[in-house]
Amino acid sequence: MKKLNLRVRLLIFLILISAAVFITAGVLSWKEASEKVDEFFDTYQIALARRLSTTDWTNITHEMQKISDKLVDDISNAEDEDESIGFAVFSNDGERIFHDGENGRYFPPFGRKGSFGTERIDGEKWRVIRLTSTDNRFIVAVGQELDYRNEIVEDMFEEFMTPWAIGWGVMLLAIILMLTKEFAPLNRLARQLKQRKGDDLSPLDETDIPGEVKPLTGAVNYLLNQTQEMLQREKSFIADSAHELRSPLTALKVQLEVAQMSADDPQKLNNALDKLALGINRAERLVEQLLAFSRIEAGFDSLPGESSPIDWAQIATQIAEDYTPAAQAKNINLALDITGRAPFEHGNPVWAALMLKNMVDNAIKYSPESATVSISIKYNKIKVCNSNTMVDEDKLKHLGQRFYRPAGQKTTGSGLGISIIMKIAALYRCRVAFANTDEGFCVSILPLKD
Amino acid sequence: MRILLIEDDSLIGDGIKTGLENFGFAVDWFRDGNEGHESLLQAQYDAVILDLGLPGRDGLSILKDWRSRGKTEPVLILTARGDVDERIAGLNSGADDYLGKPFSLKEVQARLNALIRRKSGVVVPEINYKGVTFNPQTRKTFYQGKEITLSPKETALLELLLLNRNKVLSKEMIENKIYAWDDEVSSNAVEVHIHHLRKKLHKDIVKTINKIGYIMED
Structure with a gap:
């Protein structure tokens, strides 16, 4: 089932809840009103009945008209409408002696005595109380039509509930308006996102966004920012x-x-062809380095999984062997010292080799003739130094920038070697340090936490 | 035509030097910015090819310094960056033209010729003089409609004389213009080339002004 949107669901929920509350309040009010009305009229009926029961009905014929008029007057004063109250006086043997002239004439003489009861009289429901007169010779019955009471209750209920009904309507309207207003920024946000072009990675506008949604927009903005940086x-x-x-x-x-x-x-042709071959080697090396670099970047996340023990001695020996011809061509002495622990002993051996190879390659390439290039792995450190070389301090800080090559290099280089070394070192939580030392210029790989 | 080339990349520098020499230019090539800068202050060049990313001294600063010293040699800058800003910076610093890498030698030659022509006020691509037609672009020489084969140095000498008609050019000046520093120049080299030109073209094509030099007169 398709979920309705949050605003509609909230509205339906609020309408249902408030309707339930309203109906409950109505029912309770109705009950309360009818109880109050009953109490009021019952009191009145009892008062009337008491008065009738204390009257001496012996000489009823003389006084009948007078009492009747007065009673009717009294009732008229107490209530605007007196039609709904009726009474009758009976003798003990059930003879109707006196009545109010209207409804009272239908009151049955016998029935429940001393308390209220509901009786069907002349097709209508009546609430009737009967009392025995103080001299025990008469029975007095006072009744009121229940319909009339109900009308009064209805009137009261209506008067009472109308402001509430209006209030309820106003409240619902206000809630709808408020929800619409509160949801407007979300709708705007949705519109913004929908209309966005694929290459637009600018952050979402967070003004007026409710606090509850801020974590979400914050996360989206973070993602956008990451993507932006990656791109x-x-x-x-x-x-x-x-x-x-x-x-x-x-x-x-x-x-x-x-x-x-x-x-x-x-002669010129051969010379040019030699240069061409040299140029092709240079381009080839650059492309190789670019590929290696992009592979490291692409595989950044997948790497730590491919972990196996790294045989540094074997790797270093192999690299030293590979570079012997290049070293001999410049009369460079290659020294190996693999006597201790490397900063990382597990990982991808191919990348470990690529890192060390780049270190050695750089050292030999930028070494003057007849220098010593030393490779040492011990004390949790991989260090490659070339003697007789110092690097200017202002150039040191550019080392490792992608494609940085100090101007005027006669050797072929891509400017990516140190970037590659740094990337691989970072993969295994190591850092790269450059320093001019007694041994010459040294590049070291050290654990990050040291 | 003598060209000053300042380029730190050994393969590119060597290629431009060799190629331009084949086209008849004399090329002095420096890899270092400071050396290149000095040499323009000391020698006469018809044009300069200047790479912007240089060791020692940045190409733009060299260019600015030359211009501030009143040097008016046409300068062609070579840039590896494709971005417009660097080209504009180059032109604003006094460069006459630029070439973005990768370029071809023919393009370098064409731009250089255009710069030199503009400088010497000769706008027509072909120069005609007393039955001789010379095309600086193709480096071809015709005499009365027939193509004449000249060596690169002879071509350079002919072009130099054609571009400086009605001016007397001294032997030293000619040597300076058609030979680079690293060329070996024999003492009578210019005389030999003049002799060849007269033989291959026309004996009155160049007039000798005794003890002063040579002239092509209209």
Whole structure:
């Protein structure tokens, strides 16, 4: 079943509740009013009956008219309408001696005595009380038509309930208006969201939003913000990558043109082809690094699951072997010292290797000739240093920025190596430290909490 | 035509230098901003190719400094950034034109020629002189409708003389214009090239002004 919207449900609920309360109040009021009316008229009837019962009815014929008139007058003074009250006086043997001239003539002489009872007289319901006169010779009956009492109760009830009914209506109207007004910001919010373009990630307008909904809009805004940042990172990565590919592409293009126009000069042609090969290597390395980098970024969340023990000694030895030719070409001495614990011993070995490889690659690349590059893993630390190298303090703080390469590098590099090292280190809750030390310039991987 | 090239990327710099030399330009190539900056203050160049991301000194600051010192050589800037702001900043700092990477050598050559033409006031792409037709773009020379094959240096010398008609050009000046610093120049190189031009084209094409230099007179 489709759920009605909150506003309609609230309205229906409020109408039902208030109607129930109103009806209950009405029933109670009705009961109260009829009890009060009964009490009032009963008292009146008893008073009249007492008075009639203390009257001496022996010489009734003489005084009849006088008493009757006076009584009728009395009743008329007490009540505007006297038709509904009737009385009759009987002798002990049931002879009707006197009555009010109207309804009293139908009152039966015998019945319940001393208390009120309901009797059907002349087709109508009457409330009747009978008393024995003080001299025990007569019976007095005083009755009132129940319909009349009911009319009075109805009148009272109506008068009493009308303001309440009006109040109820006003209250409902006010609730409807209030709900509409209170829900307006939500409806506006819904409209805003519906009309939003897919690429619009600006935060939702939170003005006038009720406090109860704020956590929701807050969460949505947080999500929008996260998405925005992610898209931004993605965009700038693409832009940076495109930009970084421009230079190697230019080199390829220019060298290719040189090769094309050097067809008749073998020496120039060979030279251009060598340069072309160099350019292709450079572009290849950049693309590789870009791919590795984007893979790390994409797999950021899935990584910790793929955890296996990392054999650092094996990884470091393999990398040192791989880089021996490059090191020898620059007469660089490669030193290995794997005698202790690494800052992380479990994880994805491929990425651990990629991290160390980038560290060693950078060290060898930016080392002057005949230097020493040392790889050490001990004391919860992975450290790669190249001797005879110092990095300016102002350049230190740019290290690790994506695509940052100090201007004027003659070596081929993507500017992504340190970013990759930092990303992988961060995955395993480690940080990267750069420092100029006695051993030269060192890049270290350390546990975050140290 | 002597060009100052300031570019830190070894492959791009080498390619531009080699390529432009093939087109007959003399190219002095510096990788460092400071060195490049100095060399323009010391030598005569017909145009400058300036990369903006340089070690030592940023390209824009070099350009601003040259202009503030009254240097009017046409400058073509090379930018890797595709964004308009950097190009505008370059043009506002006194650049005459820009090329976004990746570019082709032919584009560099065309832009350089356009800049040099604009500077020397010659607007027509082809230069005609006494039956000689020279196209700076294609580097082709025709004499009375027939194509004449000239070496790059001969072409450069011919272009230099054609662009400076009615002006006497000294031997030193010609050497400066058509040779780069790292070219080996023999003492009679200019005489040899002039001789070749006269032989291949027309013996009166260039007049020798004794002890002063050479001139092409209308």
